Amino acid sequence: MDMRLARAMEIIPAIDLRAGRCVRLVQGDYRRQTVFSDDPVATACHWEQQGAPRLHVVDLDGAREGEPHDLSVVADICGAVAIPVQLGGGIRNELAARKALDIGVQRVILGTAALDRELARGLAAALGDSLVAGIDARDGLVAVRGWLEQTATKATDLARDLVALGIRCIVYTDIASDGMLRGANVPAMRAMVAAVPEAQVIASGGVTTTDDIRNLRDAGAAGAIIGMALYTARLTLKEALQEAC
DSSP states (O other): OOGGGTSOOEEEEEEEEETTEEEEEETTEEEEEEEEESOHHHHHHHHHHTTOSOEEEEEHHHHHHSSOSOHHHHHHHHHHOSSOEEEESSOOSHHHHHHHHHTTOSEEEEOGGGGOHHHHHHHHHHHGGGEEEEEEEETTEEEETTTTEEEEEEHHHHHHHHHHTTOOEEEEEETTTTTSOSOOOHHHHHHHHHHOTTSEEEEESOOOSHHHHHHHHHHTOSEEEEOHHHHTTSSOHHHHHHHHO
């Protein structure tokens, strides 16, 4: 039996930051934004109080512009909660990664820059388990720069390359599902897990129901990042945590 199927899956609330506010986008479209809170720190504390084991924070402006923009807000979040925080968005070199780690972030997510294999190799050696690869895909092909640019690189091929370079955790986002509240792309997640059996794969995009969580867990996902479903109360964190066990 695959041991990934026997352990609980980690449920991770998402906090997407734009201009210092907590927002959600639909399919990564910056024009389709909903603001859920003007106080991301209070939001982070709320999820911690509800039992979240970790927070997934994304600097959306950083993702689009290539360097972190909301580090002061991220620092406030890290200072306010005891649970670990992982950060993505604009982490494209070691300096940016170190700045994030220095303010209390536990793990940094390398997204667009992961296509630079030599950079990924160097960061994996320098940062170890503090480095996570973020692979965002539309129809199985990698998208970069805040999902604004599509590449011809298959997500599973990139994942294999990054794991060969020493990265052991991947956040895999299905862009077409993200923010749509129509369910997770379980076949895509199953294919990603099968492509990199030596790595932990965290699912992101479309997680809406307890069925999604159960199906992702059975597909071998080590975790699930949940955003829109929590913010719109389609799913409670308590329900998600119970189903992940």
